[in-house]
Amino acid sequence: MSDQVDWNRASPLPATRRTSPAPQPANLADLLERVLDKGLVIAGDIRINLLDIELLTIKIRLLIASVDKAREMGIDWWEHDPTLSSGERDLAGENKRLRERLHELEARSGP
Amino acid sequence: MTADHVWLYAVVSADGPPLPDTSGVAGESPYLVPGPGVAAVAGRVPRADFDEEPLRARLEDVAWLDRTVRTHHRVIAALATTRPVLPMRYATVYREDSGVSAMLSAHRDELLAILERITGCTEWGVKIYLAHASSALSDSDSVQPADEQRPGTAYLLRRKAQRWDRQETLRLAADEVGRFHGALAATAVERARHPLQDSETSGRREPMLLNGAYLVADEHLPTWEKMIASFVADHDELSVEVTGPWPAYSFTDLGGRPEET
Numbered sequence: 230m231s232d233q234v235d236w237n238r239a240s241p242l243p244a245t246r247r248t249s250p251a252p253q254p255a256n257l258a259d260l261l262e263r264v265l266d267k268g269l270v271i272a273g274d275i276r277i278n279l280l281d282i283e284l285l286t287i288k289i290r291l292l293i294a295s296v297d298k299a300r301e302m303g304i305d306w307w308e309h310d311p312t313l314s315s316g317e318r319d320l321a322g323e324n325k326r327l328r329e330r331l332h333e334l335e336a337r338s339g340p
Numbered sequence: 341m342t343a344d345h346v347w348l349y350a351v352v353s354a355d356g357p358p359l360p361d362t363s364g365v366a367g368e369s370p371y372l373v374p375g376p377g378v379a380a381v382a383g384r385v386p387r388a389d390f391d392e393e394p395l396r397a398r399l400e401d402v403a404w405l406d407r408t409v410r411t412h413h414r415v416i417a418a419l420a421t422t423r424p425v426l427p428m429r430y431a432t433v434y435r436e437d438s439g440v441s442a443m444l445s446a447h448r449d450e451l452l453a454i455l456e457r458i459t460g461c462t463e464w465g466v467k468i469y470l471a472h473a474s475s476a477l478s479d480s481d482s483v484q485p486a487d488e489q490r491p492g493t494a495y496l497l498r499r500k501a502q503r504w505d506r507q508e509t510l511r512l513a514a515d516e517v518g519r520f521h522g523a524l525a526a527t528a529v530e531r532a533r534h535p536l537q538d539s540e541t542s543g544r545r546e547p548m549l550l551n552g553a554y555l556v557a558d559e560h561l562p563t564w565e566k567m568i569a570s571f572v573a574d575h576d577e578l579s580v581e582v583t584g585p586w587p588a589y590s591f592t593d594l595g596g597r598p599e600e601t
Contacts, residue, residue, distance in 0.1 A: 258541055259465055259583050262534065264409045267589035268429035269351065269454075271443055275392045275433035277399070283541045285405065290543065292402045334543045 257293075257327065261286045290331070297328045344384040345391065346373070346434040349415045350587075351426040351444070351451050354379045360418040365408040366390070370415055373437050375444025378451045380428075381419060382440060390433055399431070420587040424459040426451065427587045450594045458592075461529050461555045462585035466568070468517050469546035470510065471579035510547065513578065517549040520571055527564055528554035530591045546579060553590035 265282045279285070347365055354377050364370050364383035373380040388394060398404050412430050419425045434440050444451065525531040534551040542548055556564050572580050 258537060258543060259467075260413060261409060262537075263427075263586060263589035264413050264430050267592070268427040269432075269592040269594070270429045271432060271447065271594075273348070273432040274435040274439055275345065275390065275395060275431075277392070277395060277431045277433070279399065279431065283537070285402075286541050288402045289406045289409075292406060 257290060257330075258286050261289065293324065293327050294331060296324060297331065343387055345387050346437060346440055347383045347385045347390065348428040348432040348434065348440065349381045349383065349412060350419055350428055351378055351380055351455070352419060352423055353377070353455055356423040360422060362415050362418045363411075364415055365411045373440040373444070375441055376448050378444050378448060378455070380440050380444060381415070382434075382437070383415075385433070395431070395433065416587050424455050425587050426454055426458065426592050427589050447594065454592060454594070457529070458555065458588040460559075461557050461588065462561075463588045463590055464554050464556055464564070464582060464584035465586065466521075466524065466550060466552045466554065467542070467548060467581040467583075468520075468550040469542075469544055469548050469579040469581070470513050471546055471577055510549075514549050516575070517578070521550055521552050523567060524552065524554055524564070527560055527567065528556050530555040532590045534590070544579075549578070555588055555591045 261282055265279055265285060349364065349370060352372075354374055356379075359370055359372065359381065362370060364385070366383060366385040366389065368383045368385060370381050370383045373382050389398060409430060416425060416427045434443075521531075521533065532553045534553060536548045536551050538548075539545050554564075568580065568582060572578075
């Protein structure tokens with residue numbers, strides 16, 4: 230992919246009060262809230278009712294956590310399979326960022 | 341009827357610069373469907389995957405959904421670096437270009453009005469949580485000596501006091517946050533309060549007090565940043581999360597202002 234528009238483009242503002250002022254990625258819930266639930270609604274020819282986006286947010290978070298878990302266990306065949314990874318290297322990068330974000334969230338919500 | 345369907349990403353002005361080089365939800369290169377004064381940025385996607393039934397089935401695939409949500413956004417974000425963009429809701433699909441052109445013609449005036457309104461602005465999200473909720477609002481059993489004569493009554497009274505404290509703390513914080521939302525809204529071109537998210541959705545344990553979206557004019561951004569920085573500095577008890585700049589996802593309602601909930 231030639232363009233590398235970074236949807237995680239850093240906010241110049243303090244992203245969170247409790248962490249360093251370093252740029253934070255926009256969180257997943259923010260992205261899904263906008264892409265799935267906002268934006269211009271005009272009836273297209275194909276009628277699709279999306280599921281509850283809160284449920285989708287949770288499901289996607291679980292998916293990312295499980296991909297992360299698999300990688301920790303050394304199951305990372307899709308990263309080396311050209312049919313699976315071609316054109317999706319940016320996805321790996323995003324997953325990495327999300328993984329970091331998830332770790333941060335986990336650390337924050339820990340006891 | 342063609343072998344492809346047409347996935348819409350955004351509506352833009354018809355006289356913009358060439359499209360950025362991005363790939364879309366089906367790996368395709370987005371193109372412009374021209375209309376009167378406005379144009380749609382669209383992608384040709386295979387009918388086999390994007391017709392009503394197969395698309396519905398694919399949306400059940402969380403990995404696919406995750407990838408296409410991000411791709412949809414990436415196309416819109418790339419456009420937004422080069423021109424004002426009116427983002428389309430994810431999964432807006434037409435059978436043919438002619439349907440898209442007809443839609444653009446039918447809504448021309450409203451689309452131009454929204455584009456004009458969002459020009460020179462970006463959307464910012466502000467979420468505010470009651471920080472350290474677990475410690476500030478936790479059980480204070482340890483510091484309260486038990487009443488040995490009437491342990492049951494003492495316990496109930498203590499619980500009642502804690503509940504009141506918790507409700508009062510939340511209420512005071514919510515009032516403060518409400519005033520801040522008003523101040524941010526006054527600086528913004530448009531504002532919307534989205535529904536508060538629960539912990540599972542937000543991924544955070546603290547209670548959310550504000551889920552605001554603001555359309556901010558570029559020239560007001562410095563003021564905006566100062567307002568947030570000073571609010572953050574004054575409110576140790578609150579955790580403020582700012583995201584942006586976003587394309588104007590929350591401010592695209594046809595023929596009206598977004599709902600204030």
